[in-house]
Amino acid sequence: MEHNLEHTIALLTRTPAALNALLRDLPEAWTLRNEGENTMNTFDVVGHLIHGERTNWMPRVRMILQFGETQAFEPFDRWGHVQESQGKSLRQLLDEFAGVRTESLDELRALNLRPGDLERTGRHPAFGAVTLSQLLATWAAHDLTHLHQLSRIMAHQYREAVGPWTPYLGVMQCAGHSSP
């Protein structure tokens, strides 16, 4: 389907509450384990989503509207959250994510983007011209990529425990596709 701003906002609005319902006060055996060396645990994932709100999504929306293709976006640091998350609890991160997401969406709505605006272009440092519409669709799909990753990280912890059911559980076959 084509990108639709209202559908994108509807999804972006729901992610913090969905993560909160799934992760708050869940035993740390689920939330602090990862899939192996250099992989994220669920704590990292929420930290990464917060970092994206601060440095990636709305900052890039603003850049498209202000500079078009004349200035490339800042590259996004996938591990940029590590320092910011240090010493915090998962509860704090979940609250923080809800807060920064609300701020982002308030700002996005206040822009009153029209269909013509969504075709405006910016410049990605790796692959060049992108439309505002593609950026916003990617923001929603990025939430889904991390929900997909979260479910896989947690399922990984029961890889042995499920015994002969492993081949019947799709999530157990998912290798992460070289990205989250």
Added chain:
Amino acid sequence: MEHNLEHTIALLTRTPAALNALLRDLPEAWTLRNEGENTMNTFDVVGHLIHGERTNWMPRVRMILQFGETQAFEPFDRWGHVQESQGKSLRQLLDEFAGVRTESLDELRALNLRPGDLERTGRHPAFGAVTLSQLLATWAAHDLTHLHQLSRIMAHQYREAVGPWTPYLGVMQCAGHSSP
């Protein structure tokens, strides 16, 4: 990690609220589209989870405790939900899932299973002897498999919309691994 009954229950308790937060009143463009012929949409997934509560998980727990390996489980019909879901709204299914999950977990807790009980075995119609512990771990992993699938089904709808970001989004590379 090894199977842990408290961890399993903690996860099983949270899934209905997580799905509710993600899916309730989301535009149908997200919830009624699937990934192509003979694939589930999110409406099917919630229906399938309800069907599993009624016919799969606790019924199999009971069978292990009552019959051990002397009687094989009923095979689980992956599309058994279709008739039951007909004419219902996604809101109704989300409420129903929360209700049947609560009933299942009340019954599970009331069994007061001890470590020794978790090693008791039953017989799966396809792959033979399985322990109660493996069945319970699979119940939790099955929730995660469908959360993984849900995020992929929804991301699929924006496959074109994200333009050049496709290769950077893990969920877009996930083919479903021949099972949900």
